[in-house]
Amino acid sequence: MSSIREKGYHHWDGQFLDRPRAFWPIARTGIKLAFGRKHFKLGYTFSFLPAMIYAAIIYISERLEDFKFIAQGGDKLLQVNPNFFKSYLTLDLLYFAILILMSIGAAGLLADDFRHKAVQLYFARPLTKADYLLGKAGVVIFFVGTLTLVPAILLYILKLLFAGSFAFFLEYPWLILSILAFSLFIVLFFTAFILLASSLSNNRNYVISIIFGFYLFSEILRGIFFVIFRSPFSALFSIAANLKQVAAGFFLVKPPYDYPWYLSFLLISVFCFLSYLVVKHKVRGVEVIK
Amino acid sequence: MKPEIQRVFSFYFFLKKKSSRSKMFFLLSSASILLALIIRFYQLAGQWTESGQIIFQNILMVFFLQFLIVILALFYGTSIVSEEVEGKTLPYLSSRPLSRASIIIGKYLSSLAVTSIMLVSTLLISYFILNLDRDFQLQDIWTIVRYALVLLLGLAAYLSFFTFLSTWLARPILLGLVFGFGWENVIQYFPGTTQKLSIVHYLKSLLPQYSSASGRLSFLFIRLEPTADWLAVLILVLISVVFLALAALLFTFKEYLVQD
Amino acid sequence: MTAVIEARNLSRWYGNVLGISDLNLEINQGITALLGPNGAGKSTFMKIITGQLKTNIGEARIFGEKVWNNRHIFRRLGFCPEDDAFYEELSGFEFLAGLLSLYGFSSLECEQKARQALDLVELTDVADRKVRSYSRGMRQRIKIAQAIAHDPEVLILDEPLNGLDPLSKRRIIKLIKEFKNSGKTIVVSSHILPEVEALTSEIILIHQGKIIARGDIYFIRDLIDTHPHMIRVKSPQFRQLAQTLAGEDYVLKMAFEPLEQAVVFETHDRDRFFNRLNEMVLTSPIIIDEITSPDDNLQAVFDYLVGK
Numbered sequence: 001m002s003s004i005r006e007k008g009y010h011h012w013d014g015q016f017l018d019r020p021r022a023f024w025p026i027a028r029t030g031i032k033l034a035f036g037r038k039h040f041k042l043g044y045t046f047s048f049l050p051a052m053i054y055a056a057i058i059y060i061s062e063r064l065e066d067f068k069f070i071a072q073g074g075d076k077l078l079q080v081n082p083n084f085f086k087s088y089l090t091l092d093l094l095y096f097a098i099l100i101l102m103s104i105g106a107a108g109l110l111a112d113d114f115r116h117k118a119v120q121l122y123f124a125r126p127l128t129k130a131d132y133l134l135g136k137a138g139v140v141i142f143f144v145g146t147l148t149l150v151p152a153i154l155l156y157i158l159k160l161l162f163a164g165s166f167a168f169f170l171e172y173p174w175l176i177l178s179i180l181a182f183s184l185f186i187v188l189f190f191t192a193f194i195l196l197a198s199s200l201s202n203n204r205n206y207v208i209s210i211i212f213g214f215y216l217f218s219e220i221l222r223g224i225f226f227v228i229f230r231s232p233f234s235a236l237f238s239i240a241a242n243l244k245q246v247a248a249g250f251f252l253v254k255p256p257y258d259y260p261w262y263l264s265f266l267l268i269s270v271f272c273f274l275s276y277l278v279v280k281h282k283v284r285g286v287e288v289i290k
Numbered sequence: 291m292k293p294e295i296q297r298v299f300s301f302y303f304f305l306k307k308k309s310s311r312s313k314m315f316f317l318l319s320s321a322s323i324l325l326a327l328i329i330r331f332y333q334l335a336g337q338w339t340e341s342g343q344i345i346f347q348n349i350l351m352v353f354f355l356q357f358l359i360v361i362l363a364l365f366y367g368t369s370i371v372s373e374e375v376e377g378k379t380l381p382y383l384s385s386r387p388l389s390r391a392s393i394i395i396g397k398y399l400s401s402l403a404v405t406s407i408m409l410v411s412t413l414l415i416s417y418f419i420l421n422l423d424r425d426f427q428l429q430d431i432w433t434i435v436r437y438a439l440v441l442l443l444g445l446a447a448y449l450s451f452f453t454f455l456s457t458w459l460a461r462p463i464l465l466g467l468v469f470g471f472g473w474e475n476v477i478q479y480f481p482g483t484t485q486k487l488s489i490v491h492y493l494k495s496l497l498p499q500y501s502s503a504s505g506r507l508s509f510l511f512i513r514l515e516p517t518a519d520w521l522a523v524l525i526l527v528l529i530s531v532v533f534l535a536l537a538a539l540l541f542t543f544k545e546y547l548v549q550d
Numbered sequence: 551m552t553a554v555i556e557a558r559n560l561s562r563w564y565g566n567v568l569g570i571s572d573l574n575l576e577i578n579q580g581i582t583a584l585l586g587p588n589g590a591g592k593s594t595f596m597k598i599i600t601g602q603l604k605t606n607i608g609e610a611r612i613f614g615e616k617v618w619n620n621r622h623i624f625r626r627l628g629f630c631p632e633d634d635a636f637y638e639e640l641s642g643f644e645f646l647a648g649l650l651s652l653y654g655f656s657s658l659e660c661e662q663k664a665r666q667a668l669d670l671v672e673l674t675d676v677a678d679r680k681v682r683s684y685s686r687g688m689r690q691r692i693k694i695a696q697a698i699a700h701d702p703e704v705l706i707l708d709e710p711l712n713g714l715d716p717l718s719k720r721r722i723i724k725l726i727k728e729f730k731n732s733g734k735t736i737v738v739s740s741h742i743l744p745e746v747e748a749l750t751s752e753i754i755l756i757h758q759g760k761i762i763a764r765g766d767i768y769f770i771r772d773l774i775d776t777h778p779h780m781i782r783v784k785s786p787q788f789r790q791l792a793q794t795l796a797g798e799d800y801v802l803k804m805a806f807e808p809l810e811q812a813v814v815f816e817t818h819d820r821d822r823f824f825n826r827l828n829e830m831v832l833t834s835p836i837i838i839d840e841i842t843s844p845d846d847n848l849q850a851v852f853d854y855l856v857g858k
Contacts, residue, residue, distance in 0.1 A: 212361075228332060387623075
């Protein structure tokens with residue numbers, strides 16, 4: 001005789017079939033919901049503005065003769081080289097846009113599930129914790145990826161197209177890998193950061209405060225420690241500064257701060273790992289999760 | 291209306307004291323104490339020759355003025371109405387014999403009280419850490435009282451503005467962020483009267499290190515065209531009163547629908 | 551005598567969606583149940599009479615006074631909202647005492663009233679636990695407690711029996727009836743029909759923002775002339791019974807249930823039907839085991855009225 005169950009949701013204790021993309025419905029729904037939020041579409045559109053400006057710069061740089069009248073003294077600015085792509089991927093404006101967008105569309109990824117006690121709905125189905133977290137991460141990966149990796153790749157392709165030759169590729173054959181690697185690094189960082197913030201509360205407003213508070217506080221700390229210690233290592237306190245330092249390492253350019261770039265890389269990697277542990281623990285903390 | 295405001299204040303002060311979020315924000319405020327300790331140890335190791343007073347004025351005040359009061363006011367102010375609406379607890383308030391204006395004013399005052407305690411306690415402790423070896427004179431006490439009062443004025447003004455946003459918008463925190471950390475920072479670079487379109491301008495006008503920025507730390511400060519002390523205080527008080535009054539008025543006549 | 555709760559030409563829109571439409575009603579002392587499916591307009595009406603929402607047209611009054619922005623009314627009114635929402639970090643006692651303090655009661659009064667209310671809803675044992683740790687049923691009971699703690703004259707209860715186990719439901723139903731007996735006016739909204747039937751016979755049926763019927767359930771049923779009454783009779787001689795009654799003009803239809811040895815009659819004159827049945831029991835050898843009215847309940851009445 002089968003056991004008598006009380007009403008309510010129970011953790012799935014049946015078989016887990018081998019379904020390679022079990023996370024995808026969660027990610028897809030999260031993306032749809034984000035687009036459904038007020039002002040998100042507008043914010044998302046505006047976030048492509050830096051990419052469009054950089055695309056215009058590439059165009060102008062290939063048509064310098066035609067734009068001589070505005071290019072006077074500006075040819076340094078219009079040099080399309082690894083530093084150009086690095087500067088796009090480390091724009092403060094871009095990071096701010098990502099944070100705003102994620103605040104609108106992704107702050108509630110875990111927070112809303114905790115608030116509405118919806119986690120048990122997920123795990124009453126044949127879904128592993130990895131699928132759940134990957135599904136949620138998928139939302140951030142999608143949006144951050146479309147604002148970093150996709151435009152950066154498109155800018156690279158645009159450069160090749162407008163130049164009309166592969167000279168640029170031959171000059172910097174590793175550049176495309178740098179773009180890919182660093183974009184993935186940013187995506188990984190922001191995914192960890194946003195999910196960590198979302199896991200710390202069931203109130204979306206509080207999560208947004210955490211996201212911006214932490215980001216801005218890191219900048220303030222950098223400023224304060226620099227004034228006190230006059231040391232380049234004060235940049236280790238700042239999220240943006242660390243990302244810029246890592247970018248310099250990936251793009252093989254001179255780092256903005258006078259310390260090894262791999263320290264920043266290590267710091268951010270440790271942060272991502274710790275975030276993962278915290279998020280995993282937080283999701284574990286809800287009842288019914290085995 | 292005064293007894294109603296008092297009742298709302300008492301209830302929410304008690305609630306906020308117990309809230310885990312208040313504990314987190316208190317921890318954040320305590321970062322100033324940690325910074326003060328680090329600076330102090332660095333000083334004692336002979337690495338820093340600036341006086342504690344200068345360090346406090348020019349470094350820690352940046353943390354308090356441009357970060358802490360804004361983030362405290364932002365979270366507490368924007369939550370005043372939105373937490374009740376999103377949390378669906380508004381019926382508990384609106385079905386009580388309280389005027390709607392007293393609800394807003396009472397909640398505002400309770401938020402101001404809690405954040406003031408966080409601010410003043412950490413301010414005093416970090417100040418004393420940096421100035422432990424000095425003989426305290428009246429001048430020093432007046433300095434810390436002045437800083438505390440200026441920051442409290444700023445907190446009241448920001449809190450009032452964000453409370454207004456909370457009564458007006460369904461999602462006030464994003465606009466609050468853009469204002470608090472965007473507008474307030476950017477507008478300071480503008481010369482002339484445009485600077486006066488920010489709360490931080492009046493706060494800086496009341497602090498001596500901003501009005502007469504010179505020396506090795508002057509690079510920290512944007513060119514300020516200060517407003518007279520009395521006018522700056524008046525405007526800050528006016529901002530606090532006007533936006534609170536607008537918030538109370540709006541809340542009195544607006545209805546709030548819960549949206550999931 | 552003015553009614554306790556009055557609504558005149560009450561209409562309310564949410565954008566293009568009609569919440570309630572030209573509602574006119576008066577509610578007096580006793581228990582009145584608002585019944586209707588989701589989206590019927592019950593919660594909209596309750597939110598209007600508890601000051602959560604404004605009306606677009608018309609007005610709502612309690613004790614002859616307008617409700618919106620009239621805080622004095624709320625001293626005499628208690629509201630139990632439908633949503634499962636609390637100040638989660640407070641204990642049950644703190645939650646009640648805190649909300650009571652908003653009425654201006656002294657600390658001692660708040661404490662006494664809070665304990666009384668907790669006692670009434672049987673949550674005394676868990677009074678010092680955080681509301682966050684309460685079960686669904688406890689949360690519902692603490693919500694009812696906050697509505698009754700200040701001893702209001704009018705109680706508005708939006709789905710008060712949600713989430714309660716059968717025993718708790720019976721206790722709350724008993725409590726509500728006790729309030730009624732002490733002269734209070736109670737408005738209960740629900741879509742759980744058997745519970746409404748157990749609570750009161752004074753029912754207002756709402757559908758698509760309009761009142762479609764009001765009164766005693768049997769009175770409402772009798773109004774439905776277009777729909778015949780169904781009466782099911784169980785008897786070992788069910789075919790003989792059917793044969794006898796088939797000739798009566800008030801018997802419109804018959805359906806057999808051979809396995810149950812029963813016949814379901816449809817009639818537009820219940821009184822004559824029952825009189826004839828009684829005659830047959832006395833004068834003929836037909837034995838009747840059971841008589842029921844399959845459609846003589848709220849669900850059937852409602853289905854008829856909304857045209858199902």
